Amino acid sequence: MVEEGSRVGVLLGGLSTEREISLKTGASVAAALRRRGWDVEEIDVGRDLPAKLVAGDIDVAWIALHGRFGEDGCVQGLLEVMGIPYTGSDVRSSAVAMDKLATKRALRGTPGVTLAKDVVVVRGGPLPHDVGFPVVVKPLVGGSTIGISLARDATELQTAVAAALALHPEVLLEQFVAGEEITVSVIDGQALPVVRIVPESGFFDFEAKYTKGLTRYEVPAPIDAEAAGAAQRAAVAAYRLLGCGGLARADFILGADGVPVFLEINTLPGMTETSLAPMAAGAAGMSFEDLTERILLGATCMPSEVQSGQS
Ligand SMILES: Nc1ncnc2c1ncn2[C@@H]1O[C@H](COP(=O)(O)OP(=O)(O)O)[C@@H](O)[C@H]1O
Ligand SMILES: [Mg+2]
Incomplete structure:
Protein backbone atom coordinates (compact mmCIF):
# COMPACT_ATOMS: atom_id res chain seq x y z
CA MET A 1 0.00 0.00 0.00
CA VAL A 2 2.90 2.33 0.67
CA GLU A 3 4.57 3.36 -2.55
CA GLU A 4 7.71 5.23 -3.39
CA GLY A 5 6.93 8.93 -3.21
CA SER A 6 4.14 8.48 -0.64
CA ARG A 7 3.77 11.39 1.74
CA VAL A 8 4.29 10.18 5.30
CA GLY A 9 2.65 11.81 8.31
CA VAL A 10 4.56 11.06 11.49
CA LEU A 11 2.00 11.37 14.31
CA LEU A 12 3.74 12.47 17.48
CA GLY A 13 3.23 14.14 20.85
CA GLY A 14 -0.37 13.40 21.63
CA LEU A 15 -2.62 13.68 24.63
CA SER A 16 -1.15 11.12 27.02
CA THR A 17 1.22 11.27 29.97
CA GLU A 18 3.85 9.83 27.61
CA ARG A 19 3.80 12.91 25.36
CA GLU A 20 7.45 13.85 25.98
CA ILE A 21 8.85 10.46 25.00
CA SER A 22 6.54 10.41 21.97
CA LEU A 23 8.00 13.73 20.78
CA LYS A 24 11.44 12.10 20.93
CA THR A 25 10.28 8.93 19.18
CA GLY A 26 8.57 11.00 16.49
CA ALA A 27 11.56 13.26 15.87
CA SER A 28 13.89 10.24 15.55
CA VAL A 29 11.51 8.46 13.19
CA ALA A 30 10.92 11.54 11.01
CA ALA A 31 14.66 12.16 10.72
CA ALA A 32 15.35 8.53 9.78
CA LEU A 33 12.63 8.53 7.12
CA ARG A 34 13.95 11.79 5.67
CA ARG A 35 17.44 10.29 5.51
CA ARG A 36 15.88 7.55 3.38
CA GLY A 37 14.34 10.15 1.09
CA TRP A 38 10.72 10.05 2.22
CA ASP A 39 8.53 13.14 2.11
CA VAL A 40 7.69 13.55 5.80
CA GLU A 41 5.29 15.80 7.67
CA GLU A 42 5.38 15.83 11.47
CA ILE A 43 1.89 16.10 12.94
CA ASP A 44 1.53 16.97 16.63
CA VAL A 45 -1.58 15.14 17.74
CA GLY A 46 -4.27 17.04 19.62
CA ARG A 47 -8.05 17.11 19.59
CA ASP A 48 -7.78 18.74 16.17
CA LEU A 49 -6.14 15.66 14.61
CA PRO A 50 -8.91 15.03 12.03
CA ALA A 51 -8.48 18.55 10.60
CA LYS A 52 -4.69 18.20 10.63
CA LEU A 53 -4.88 14.89 8.78
CA VAL A 54 -7.00 16.46 6.07
CA ALA A 55 -4.78 19.54 5.81
CA GLY A 56 -1.59 17.45 5.82
CA ASP A 57 -2.74 15.50 2.76
CA ILE A 58 -0.76 12.45 3.80
CA ASP A 59 -0.83 9.02 2.13
CA VAL A 60 0.24 7.04 5.19
CA ALA A 61 0.59 7.60 8.94
CA TRP A 62 3.63 6.46 10.95
CA ILE A 63 2.19 6.42 14.48
CA ALA A 64 4.85 7.52 16.96
CA LEU A 65 2.46 8.02 19.87
CA HIS A 66 2.56 6.25 23.23
CA GLY A 67 -0.19 5.66 25.78
CA ARG A 68 -3.80 6.80 25.70
CA PHE A 69 -5.35 7.64 22.30
CA GLY A 70 -2.17 6.73 20.42
CA GLU A 71 -1.41 3.21 21.59
CA ASP A 72 -4.89 2.07 22.57
CA GLY A 73 -6.63 1.89 19.21
CA CYS A 74 -8.30 5.33 19.22
CA VAL A 75 -6.07 7.03 16.65
CA GLN A 76 -5.99 3.77 14.72
CA GLY A 77 -9.80 3.85 14.56
CA LEU A 78 -9.81 7.41 13.26
CA LEU A 79 -7.31 6.47 10.54
CA GLU A 80 -9.43 3.43 9.60
CA VAL A 81 -12.49 5.63 9.13
CA MET A 82 -10.50 8.11 7.07
CA GLY A 83 -8.98 5.32 4.97
CA ILE A 84 -5.40 6.31 5.78
CA PRO A 85 -3.03 3.32 6.11
CA TYR A 86 -1.08 3.37 9.37
CA THR A 87 1.84 1.56 10.93
CA GLY A 88 1.77 -1.02 13.70
CA SER A 89 -1.09 -2.85 15.34
CA ASP A 90 -4.76 -2.50 14.39
CA VAL A 91 -7.60 -1.16 16.54
CA ARG A 92 -8.42 -4.40 18.34
CA SER A 93 -4.92 -5.60 19.10
CA SER A 94 -3.90 -2.11 20.25
CA ALA A 95 -6.88 -1.94 22.61
CA VAL A 96 -6.31 -5.42 24.04
CA ALA A 97 -2.56 -4.93 24.48
CA MET A 98 -3.18 -1.65 26.30
CA ASP A 99 -5.21 -3.49 28.92
CA LYS A 100 -3.00 -5.77 31.02
CA LEU A 101 -5.89 -7.96 32.18
CA ALA A 102 -7.45 -8.35 28.72
CA THR A 103 -3.99 -9.28 27.44
CA LYS A 104 -3.46 -11.92 30.11
CA ARG A 105 -6.93 -13.38 29.64
CA ALA A 106 -6.38 -13.56 25.89
CA LEU A 107 -3.12 -15.43 26.44
CA ARG A 108 -4.24 -17.69 29.27
CA GLY A 109 -3.65 -21.34 28.46
CA THR A 110 -1.35 -20.62 25.53
CA PRO A 111 1.41 -23.23 25.47
CA GLY A 112 4.79 -21.64 26.10
CA VAL A 113 3.39 -18.44 27.60
CA THR A 114 3.79 -18.39 31.38
CA LEU A 115 1.80 -15.77 33.28
CA ALA A 116 2.08 -14.69 36.91
CA PHE A 176 5.76 -10.85 42.41
CA VAL A 177 8.20 -12.78 40.25
CA ALA A 178 11.80 -12.56 41.40
CA GLY A 179 14.26 -12.53 38.54
CA GLU A 180 15.91 -10.61 35.75
CA GLU A 181 14.15 -8.20 33.49
CA ILE A 182 14.24 -9.06 29.80
CA THR A 183 12.38 -7.72 26.79
CA VAL A 184 11.76 -9.16 23.33
CA SER A 185 10.94 -7.03 20.32
CA VAL A 186 8.99 -8.58 17.47
CA ILE A 187 8.90 -7.18 13.95
CA ASP A 188 6.35 -8.57 11.47
CA GLY A 189 6.03 -11.72 13.57
CA GLN A 190 9.78 -12.33 13.91
CA ALA A 191 11.55 -12.08 17.27
CA LEU A 192 14.66 -9.91 17.54
CA PRO A 193 17.51 -10.73 19.97
CA VAL A 194 16.59 -10.59 23.66
CA VAL A 195 17.65 -7.49 25.63
CA ARG A 196 18.46 -7.78 29.34
CA ILE A 197 17.89 -4.74 31.53
CA VAL A 198 20.24 -4.54 34.49
CA PRO A 199 20.04 -1.87 37.19
CA GLU A 200 23.56 -0.53 37.77
CA SER A 201 22.96 -0.53 41.51
CA GLY A 202 23.24 -4.29 41.31
CA PHE A 203 19.95 -4.64 43.16
CA PHE A 204 17.24 -6.65 41.54
CA ASP A 205 14.58 -5.56 43.98
CA PHE A 206 11.48 -3.70 42.97
CA GLU A 207 12.44 -0.24 44.20
CA ALA A 208 15.75 -0.34 42.35
CA LYS A 209 13.90 -0.86 39.08
CA TYR A 210 11.77 2.14 39.78
CA THR A 211 14.31 4.62 40.98
CA LYS A 212 15.45 6.35 37.87
CA GLY A 213 18.95 5.16 38.41
CA LEU A 214 21.45 4.06 35.86
CA THR A 215 20.48 1.06 33.85
CA ARG A 216 22.63 -1.12 31.65
CA TYR A 217 21.25 -2.87 28.59
CA GLU A 218 22.77 -6.04 27.29
CA VAL A 219 22.03 -7.34 23.80
CA PRO A 220 22.01 -10.14 22.89
CA ALA A 221 21.24 -10.88 26.54
CA PRO A 222 23.94 -13.09 28.07
CA ILE A 223 21.38 -15.58 29.33
CA ASP A 224 20.83 -19.28 28.84
CA ALA A 225 20.03 -19.96 25.15
CA GLU A 226 17.03 -22.12 26.11
CA ALA A 227 15.56 -19.29 28.19
CA ALA A 228 16.20 -16.75 25.41
CA GLY A 229 14.50 -19.02 22.89
CA ALA A 230 11.56 -19.56 25.23
CA ALA A 231 11.13 -15.79 25.68
CA GLN A 232 11.31 -15.22 21.93
CA ARG A 233 8.71 -17.91 21.24
CA ALA A 234 6.43 -16.54 23.95
CA ALA A 235 6.75 -12.99 22.56
CA VAL A 236 5.87 -14.19 19.05
CA ALA A 237 2.94 -16.24 20.39
CA ALA A 238 1.57 -13.18 22.21
CA TYR A 239 2.08 -11.00 19.12
CA ARG A 240 0.24 -13.50 16.91
CA LEU A 241 -2.59 -14.25 19.34
CA LEU A 242 -3.34 -10.60 19.89
CA GLY A 243 -3.03 -9.93 16.16
CA CYS A 244 -0.28 -7.31 16.45
CA GLY A 245 1.34 -5.74 13.40
CA GLY A 246 4.66 -4.04 12.66
CA LEU A 247 6.79 -3.63 15.75
CA ALA A 248 5.80 -4.70 19.28
CA ARG A 249 7.83 -5.43 22.42
CA ALA A 250 7.01 -7.96 25.12
CA ASP A 251 8.32 -7.57 28.70
CA PHE A 252 9.22 -10.57 30.84
CA ILE A 253 10.77 -11.46 34.16
CA LEU A 254 13.18 -14.35 33.80
CA GLY A 255 12.88 -16.39 36.98
CA ALA A 256 15.72 -18.33 38.58
CA ASP A 257 14.15 -21.52 37.17
CA GLY A 258 14.86 -20.22 33.65
CA VAL A 259 11.19 -19.70 32.81
CA PRO A 260 10.36 -16.28 31.33
CA VAL A 261 7.15 -14.94 32.87
CA PHE A 262 5.24 -12.71 30.45
CA LEU A 263 4.17 -9.32 31.83
CA GLU A 264 2.83 -7.28 28.93
CA ILE A 265 3.21 -6.44 25.28
CA ASN A 266 3.70 -2.85 24.10
CA THR A 267 2.33 -2.14 20.64
CA LEU A 268 4.11 1.22 20.35
CA PRO A 269 7.47 0.73 22.03
CA GLY A 270 9.88 3.64 22.25
CA MET A 271 11.68 4.34 18.99
CA THR A 272 14.42 6.81 19.78
CA GLU A 273 17.83 5.73 18.51
CA THR A 274 18.73 4.43 21.98
CA SER A 275 15.43 2.69 22.74
CA LEU A 276 15.21 -1.04 23.41
CA ALA A 277 13.61 -2.15 20.13
CA PRO A 278 16.13 -0.34 17.86
CA MET A 279 18.87 -1.74 20.10
CA ALA A 280 17.55 -5.28 19.50
CA ALA A 281 17.21 -4.59 15.78
CA GLY A 282 20.81 -3.38 15.70
CA ALA A 283 21.96 -6.68 17.19
CA ALA A 284 20.19 -8.40 14.29
CA GLY A 285 22.02 -6.20 11.77
CA MET A 286 19.11 -3.87 11.14
CA SER A 287 19.87 -0.16 11.32
CA PHE A 288 17.50 2.39 12.85
CA GLU A 289 16.61 3.52 9.31
CA ASP A 290 16.01 -0.08 8.21
CA LEU A 291 13.67 -0.69 11.13
CA THR A 292 11.78 2.58 10.70
CA GLU A 293 11.35 2.03 6.98
CA ARG A 294 10.32 -1.60 7.42
CA ILE A 295 7.59 -0.50 9.83
CA LEU A 296 6.46 2.11 7.28
CA LEU A 297 6.27 -0.43 4.46
CA GLY A 298 4.00 -2.64 6.59
CA ALA A 299 1.36 0.09 7.01
CA THR A 300 -2.21 -0.97 6.17
CA CYS A 301 -5.85 -0.19 6.85
CA MET A 302 -9.09 -2.01 6.18
CA PRO A 303 -10.69 -1.61 2.76
CA SER A 304 -14.11 0.03 2.87
CA GLU A 305 -17.05 -2.27 2.26
CA VAL A 306 -18.76 -0.06 -0.30
CA GLN A 307 -17.36 0.87 -3.68
CA SER A 308 -16.22 4.46 -3.85
CA GLY A 309 -19.03 6.68 -5.00
CA GLN A 310 -21.66 4.56 -3.25
CA SER A 311 -21.33 5.97 0.24
N1 LIG B 1 4.66 -9.63 38.60
C1 LIG B 1 5.79 -8.93 38.64
N2 LIG B 1 6.88 -9.40 39.31
C2 LIG B 1 8.02 -8.70 39.36
N3 LIG B 1 8.20 -7.49 38.80
C3 LIG B 1 7.16 -6.96 38.10
C4 LIG B 1 5.91 -7.65 38.00
N4 LIG B 1 5.07 -6.87 37.27
C5 LIG B 1 5.76 -5.77 36.96
N5 LIG B 1 7.01 -5.81 37.44
C6 LIG B 1 8.05 -4.79 37.26
O1 LIG B 1 7.40 -3.58 36.92
C7 LIG B 1 7.78 -3.16 35.60
C8 LIG B 1 6.60 -2.56 34.89
O2 LIG B 1 5.56 -3.51 34.77
P1 LIG B 1 4.81 -3.73 33.40
O3 LIG B 1 3.78 -4.79 33.62
O4 LIG B 1 5.80 -3.99 32.32
O5 LIG B 1 4.05 -2.35 33.20
P2 LIG B 1 4.43 -0.95 32.47
O6 LIG B 1 5.72 -1.15 31.73
O7 LIG B 1 3.26 -0.72 31.57
O8 LIG B 1 4.50 0.05 33.55
C9 LIG B 1 8.32 -4.41 34.94
O9 LIG B 1 9.22 -4.09 33.93
C10 LIG B 1 8.97 -5.11 36.12
O10 LIG B 1 10.21 -4.54 36.42
MG1 LIG C 1 6.55 -2.76 30.73
Missing part, protein backbone atom coordinates in the same frame (compact mmCIF):
# COMPACT_ATOMS: atom_id res chain seq x y z
CA LYS A 117 -0.92 -15.60 39.07
CA ASP A 118 -3.25 -12.65 39.48
CA VAL A 119 -6.51 -11.42 40.93
CA VAL A 120 -8.52 -8.31 40.06
CA VAL A 121 -9.83 -5.80 42.59
CA VAL A 122 -12.59 -3.40 41.57
CA ARG A 123 -13.36 -0.04 43.15
CA GLY A 124 -15.81 -0.57 46.01
CA GLY A 125 -15.22 -4.32 45.97
CA PRO A 126 -13.58 -6.49 48.64
CA LEU A 127 -9.86 -7.07 48.94
CA PRO A 128 -8.94 -10.73 48.54
CA HIS A 129 -7.47 -12.10 51.77
CA ASP A 130 -5.59 -15.03 50.31
CA VAL A 131 -3.02 -13.26 48.14
CA GLY A 132 0.52 -14.47 48.61
CA PHE A 133 3.03 -11.72 49.41
CA PRO A 134 4.86 -9.96 47.96
CA VAL A 135 2.36 -8.88 45.36
CA VAL A 136 2.62 -6.30 42.57
CA VAL A 137 -0.26 -3.82 42.42
CA LYS A 138 -0.92 -2.30 39.00
CA PRO A 139 -3.65 -0.35 37.23
CA LEU A 140 -5.02 -2.39 34.30
CA VAL A 141 -4.37 0.36 31.83
CA GLY A 142 -1.35 2.53 31.91
CA GLY A 143 2.24 2.33 31.07
CA SER A 144 5.62 3.58 32.05
CA THR A 145 5.09 2.13 35.51
CA ILE A 146 2.68 4.84 36.66
CA GLY A 147 0.72 3.67 39.69
CA ILE A 148 2.58 0.36 40.07
CA SER A 149 3.83 -0.65 43.49
CA LEU A 150 4.86 -3.63 45.56
CA ALA A 151 3.04 -4.77 48.69
CA ARG A 152 4.76 -7.03 51.19
CA ASP A 153 1.92 -7.36 53.68
CA ALA A 154 -1.78 -6.61 54.18
CA THR A 155 -1.17 -3.03 55.36
CA GLU A 156 0.96 -2.18 52.36
CA LEU A 157 -1.61 -3.87 50.13
CA GLN A 158 -4.40 -1.59 51.39
CA THR A 159 -2.38 1.56 50.75
CA ALA A 160 -1.17 0.39 47.35
CA VAL A 161 -4.63 -0.68 46.17
CA ALA A 162 -6.16 2.62 47.28
CA ALA A 163 -3.51 4.54 45.35
CA ALA A 164 -3.99 2.44 42.22
CA LEU A 165 -7.80 2.58 42.43
CA ALA A 166 -7.57 6.37 42.48
CA LEU A 167 -6.18 6.13 38.93
CA HIS A 168 -8.36 3.37 37.53
CA PRO A 169 -11.53 1.54 38.62
CA GLU A 170 -9.87 -1.88 38.36
CA VAL A 171 -6.53 -2.99 39.69
CA LEU A 172 -4.51 -6.11 39.02
CA LEU A 173 -2.77 -7.84 41.92
CA GLU A 174 -0.01 -9.94 40.45
CA GLN A 175 2.28 -12.39 42.14
